[in-house]
Amino acid sequence: MVVFFDIVDNWLLPLSLWFIMFSMGLGLELNDFRKIGVHSRGFILGCFSMMVLVPLIGTFYALTLAPTPALAMGLILLATCPGGILSNLMTDLAKGNVALSMSLSLFVSFVYIFTLPFIASFALQFIFGKSAAMDIPMSDSFSKILTVTMFPVASGMIVRRFAGSIRADWIRRYVKSASTSLLVAIFLLIVVQQWSTIASSFGVVMGVVLLMNVSNLALAWGISRLSGLRRPETIALMMEHIVRQEATAIFVAVSILHRSDMSLPMIINTFMGMLVGIPAVAWLRRKAAAAAKAEAETETSMPLENQL
Secondary structure: OHHHHHHHHHHHHHHHHHHHHHHHHHOOOHHHHHOOOOOHHHHHHHHHHHHHHHHHHHHHHHHHHOOOHHHHHHHHHHHOOOEOHHHHHHHHHOOOOHHHHHHHHHHHHHHHHHHHHHHHHHHHHHHHOHHHHHHOOHHHHHHHHHHOOHHHHHHHHHHHHHHOHHHHHHHHHHHHHHHHHHHHHHHHHHHHHOHHHHHHHHHHHHHHHHHHHHHHHHHHHHHHHHHOOOHHHHHHHHHHHHOEOHHHHHHHHHHHOOOHHHHHHHHHHHHHHHHHHHHHHHHHHHHHHHHHHHHHHHHHHOOHHHHO
16 A cells, blocks of 8 residues: 555656646647737736745745645645636636736746745745755656646647647547646546545645635735726636645645645635635626626617717
8 A cells, every 4th residue: 555655656647746736738829828918907916926825824824824744735735826827717707807817827837846846845844844955855856846847738739830730639528637637637636646645634725725815815806996906807816816826836735745635725615715705706607697787788778869
């Protein structure tokens, strides 16, 4: 059984993440990166919130509410995750600014790849003491993280460039389905492996993860309101703050740090983000429909000479 879980941690998890990132690359073109910064105010505010405010709030919750140091480390890793792939889809469903959502996901993910080893090392030292720094060699961490993030994304983009968008989209559909199914199976195996930890801490960890999601949603809404962002930009920021890219952080916890228990907050958030996000999307869609209806009624009630 130990050998089986070693294979899961060291081979199947990196492989599933590689193919998920490869499928992301299959859906990207260089032009997508040129869109970064087009919506400058929302983009700058979103980046600042995702890379500074959300990690600070999440770290506070981790240090004050986590039942164990390992789970505190997992919550910190969760707090530093960029927005996930599904955030773009949910932004679209909620009638938000998809270009802004994609720009935030791409840029924050790019920065995250290079800052994650430092974040993990600092958090280890802070929570477990200075001796923990030896558990995450920087050069080895960089190479492993780049191997399952930057390289597969670049490979997917190259395939799309030479295979064409139609064929790349066809390949992406099957690769993404297979790799996501494998990742879900791995999550379930980790849950089985860490059942004793889950049984003793599940309620607390789930409560902290829920609190983080609600706080992040409120933070994105508050920043948008105070800065005067339009509704589509507000929606994009809200979705980026709750739908996270947990897979890379799980890879760090399981395959680099060799602590499956640290991955539990990220696994819980995979479902909790949807639990918070789906009602938020439904509410935002109703608000958008109501606003569109009110605008149509206003135009209809205007005098004919004003409409002309």
